[in-house]
Amino acid sequence: MADIVLDKVTKKYPDGTTAVHEVDLEIADGEFIILVGPSGCGKSTTLNMIAGLEDISSGELRIAGERVNEKQPKDRDIAMVFQSYALYPNMTVGENMAFPLRLAKMDKALIKQKVDDAARVLELTEYLDRKPANLSGGQRQRVAMGRAIVRSPKAFLMDEPLSNLDAKLRVQMRTQVSRLQKQLNTTTVYVTHDQTEAMTLGDRVVVMRGGYIQQLGDPQTLYDNPKNLFVAGFIGSPSMNFLSATVEESLLRTPLGDLPLGDRLRSSLSGADAPRQLILGIRPEHFEDARLIEEHQRERGFEFTMPVDLVESMGSDKYVYFTVEGEHATAADLEDLAADAGGADLPPQDSLVTRLSAESRVRDGVDARVWMNLDKIHLFDPRDGRNITLHEDKTAGVTTV
Amino acid sequence: MAAATTSAKVKWGVLDAVVVVFALIPVLWIASLSFKTPATLTDGNFIPREWTFDNYKLIFQTDQFVRALINSIGIALISTLIAVVLGTMAAYAISRLDFPGKQLLVGVSLLIAMFPQVSLVSPLFNIERNTGLFDTWPGLILPYITFALPLAIYTLSAFFKQIPWDLEKAAKMDGATQGEAFRRVIAPLAAPGVFTTAILVFIFCWNDFLFAISLTSTERSRTVPVALSFFTGASQFEDPTGAISAAAVVITIPIILFVLFFQKRIVAGLTSGAVKG
Ligand SMILES: Nc1ncnc2c1ncn2[C@@H]1O[C@H](COP(=O)(O)OP(=O)(O)OP(=O)(O)O)[C@@H](O)[C@H]1O
Ligand SMILES: [Mg+2]
Numbered sequence: 001m002a003d004i005v006l007d008k009v010t011k012k013y014p015d016g017t018t019a020v021h022e023v024d025l026e027i028a029d030g031e032f033i034i035l036v037g038p039s040g041c042g043k044s045t046t047l048n049m050i051a052g053l054e055d056i057s058s059g060e061l062r063i064a065g066e067r068v069n070e071k072q073p074k075d076r077d078i079a080m081v082f083q084s085y086a087l088y089p090n091m092t093v094g095e096n097m098a099f100p101l102r103l104a105k106m107d108k109a110l111i112k113q114k115v116d117d118a119a120r121v122l123e124l125t126e127y128l129d130r131k132p133a134n135l136s137g138g139q140r141q142r143v144a145m146g147r148a149i150v151r152s153p154k155a156f157l158m159d160e161p162l163s164n165l166d167a168k169l170r171v172q173m174r175t176q177v178s179r180l181q182k183q184l185n186t187t188t189v190y191v192t193h194d195q196t197e198a199m200t201l202g203d204r205v206v207v208m209r210g211g212y213i214q215q216l217g218d219p220q221t222l223y224d225n226p227k228n229l230f231v232a233g234f235i236g237s238p239s240m241n242f243l244s245a246t247v248e249e250s251l252l253r254t255p256l257g258d259l260p261l262g263d264r265l266r267s268s269l270s271g272a273d274a275p276r277q278l279i280l281g282i283r284p285e286h287f288e289d290a291r292l293i294e295e296h297q298r299e300r301g302f303e304f305t306m307p308v309d310l311v312e313s314m315g316s317d318k319y320v321y322f323t324v325e326g327e328h329a330t331a332a333d334l335e336d337l338a339a340d341a342g343g344a345d346l347p348p349q350d351s352l353v354t355r356l357s358a359e360s361r362v363r364d365g366v367d368a369r370v371w372m373n374l375d376k377i378h379l380f381d382p383r384d385g386r387n388i389t390l391h392e393d394k395t396a397g398v399t400t401v
Numbered sequence: 402m403a404a405a406t407t408s409a410k411v412k413w414g415v416l417d418a419v420v421v422v423f424a425l426i427p428v429l430w431i432a433s434l435s436f437k438t439p440a441t442l443t444d445g446n447f448i449p450r451e452w453t454f455d456n457y458k459l460i461f462q463t464d465q466f467v468r469a470l471i472n473s474i475g476i477a478l479i480s481t482l483i484a485v486v487l488g489t490m491a492a493y494a495i496s497r498l499d500f501p502g503k504q505l506l507v508g509v510s511l512l513i514a515m516f517p518q519v520s521l522v523s524p525l526f527n528i529e530r531n532t533g534l535f536d537t538w539p540g541l542i543l544p545y546i547t548f549a550l551p552l553a554i555y556t557l558s559a560f561f562k563q564i565p566w567d568l569e570k571a572a573k574m575d576g577a578t579q580g581e582a583f584r585r586v587i588a589p590l591a592a593p594g595v596f597t598t599a600i601l602v603f604i605f606c607w608n609d610f611l612f613a614i615s616l617t618s619t620e621r622s623r624t625v626p627v628a629l630s631f632f633t634g635a636s637q638f639e640d641p642t643g644a645i646s647a648a649a650v651v652i653t654i655p656i657i658l659f660v661l662f663f664q665k666r667i668v669a670g671l672t673s674g675a676v677k678g
Binding site for chain 1: 499565567568570571572573574575576577578581585586589590
């Protein structure tokens with residue numbers, strides 16, 4: 001077990017692409033940290049540099065306080081689980097798991113004991129003599145995990161280990177990974193582009209984009225206080241709604257109507273360089289059927305009436321879709337998000353997604369009166385995507401780039 | 402395939418049989434000739450009416466044939482060994498590394514493979530006369546390696562490309578050095594490819610006639626295909642067909658042995674199960 005520190009780590013490939021730009025990251029001993037971001041943002045590159053499979057172009061990588069830039073992967077004492085599992089097809093499950101121990105010239109009896117222990121934890125005991133070709137996807141995945149845990153390394157690195165499994169198995173394995181990590185309490189760096197995995201697994205989440213860290217924080221902080229449009233749109237499913245908004249006197253003109261500017265929003269907009277053209281962000285769960293709102297809550301929100309496009313009843317609650325007329329929110333960040341269909345499931349720009357209580361009586365095609373929680377509104381500067389409603393006190397616990 | 406119907410099985414069975422018969426008839430015909438006596442040689446019977454081993458006795462009595470057999474085996478084995486070792490290294494580098502001149506290397510080796518060998522015979526003849534390589538084992542081994550290498554590089558790099566490189570990375574993460582990763586993970590997986598290539602190269606060297614007839618002049622280095630063409634039978638007036646047939650049968654035996662020996666190692670689909678699900 002050890003802590004891992006990335007100090008201005010940069011990766012420049014020979015062809016000139018800079019995949020990772022001066023990344024600073026301190027991973028505490030025993031922490032479970034998630035690297036998340038759209039395809040091509042440099043997650044795997046970062047992980048491979050920690051592993052030693054890619055050279056570090058500049059900056060320093062320290063494991064347990066010791067500089068390891070020049071060390072071979074085998075001397076770093078780190079185990080890795082690959083997206084492809086990378087099981088040795090010519091060896092049985094048992095031999096696969098024993099391989100790192102045999103390379104370490106460990107005593108035969110001890111190897112057997114360790115492999116048996118790991119197999120028991122991962123429920124692989126009955127498959128020890130099989131070849132990987134005769135295992136199911138989930139079992140292969142567990143063998144890959146087993147090979148990583150047998151030798152109790154300083155840290156685990158996992159590159160999208162669950163992305164080859166089907167949805168149901170993925171959920172199962174997710175809990176298993178989480179439990180295993182807690183049990184072993186080994187520093188873990190986990191790469192995914194699935195924001196659900198990011199939210200549920202990690203102690204802290206690093207959102208990356210184009211080789212830069214966008215935001216680093218615990219999942220709830222990222223969800224509640226995204227630093228910019230990109231993080232706001234990337235984290236959360238369904239994703240945050242974005243609307244164009246204009247400041248006029250003490251009002252915020254939006255396609256939903258003119259919103260009053262409360263103290264909170266007013267103070268964010270008080271700065272000299274505060275833009276007048278904004279993007280308003282609000283999550284689906286911060287809407288409610290106006291009839292179900294209690295009187296004391298009513299004044300904290302804003303009500304509007306709109307025809308319902310579609311109602312999806314999930315049982316526990318209802319997703320209600322509306323079409324927003326007028327100008328769409330546009331910003332470079334939003335286009336990036338839309339381009340990466342794999343990461344965020346961003347709804348079409350003119351649609352508004354709301355999550356209402358199951359008791360709501362709204363129906364397709366009929367006008368509905370909807371309440372929106374003004375306390376939960378985020379305002380973004382469309383020029384650089386910055387969240388201007390994010391106050392310093394709220395950034396506590398959020399490390400900036 | 403478990404659900405193949407009976408009619409489909411019959412169809413494939415018949416088709417397979419036709420192909421096998423088509424390929425085997427000439428071989429069996431030669432084998433049949435080799436057991437016939439000179440008198441019945443041309444009777445047109447597929448199964449010899451009178452069986453004889455005289456032809457076989459005859460060829461092993463002549464020093465020419467035995468000597469040629471030794472030359473053939475030695476030259477083919479040495480060429481195969483060298484070509485496969487060099488080819489493995491080159492193919493590994495081609496499929497694994499990005500180095501300047503890689504495309505050039507691939508292009509040049511393709512060029513060599515396409516080059517008409519006939520056009521090289523006279524220059525090679527002159528070169529070997531001047532360097533003293535003419536009518537020696539190295540005099541044949543060298544050109545064989547030249548022409549077998551492109552073949553080896555091509556087949557082997559196709560095999561190497563099939564091996565997921567994640568395996569090598571995984572081995573390194575598991576604590577292996579570059580050498581250990583190659584020896585314990587990559588090599589066992591590449592083995593079928595190496596053996597397949599070895600067979601192909603061996604057959605190429607074994608069957609060559611052009612270089613063997615042009616670059617040899619005595620029994621010192623004459624290989625079997627050439628020796629066969631010099632066969633005359635027991636006396637000058639005797640028809641050597643029977644003896645040639647017997648020799649032809651004998652020289653296919655090493656190839657069959659070679660294939661059978663390595664076939665066990667060519668387990669298709671060995672890499673399945675390495676990745677994904
Ligand atoms: N060997 C290489 N040479 C040049 N550029 C590379 C190389 N490997 C990766 N890149 C580039 O570096 C960037 C980051 O790649 P990386 O594999 O780290 O992305 P990723 O975040 O893991 O994406 P994904 O989610 O698709 O796996 C990409 O733009 C990619 O094209
Ligand atoms: Mg990746």
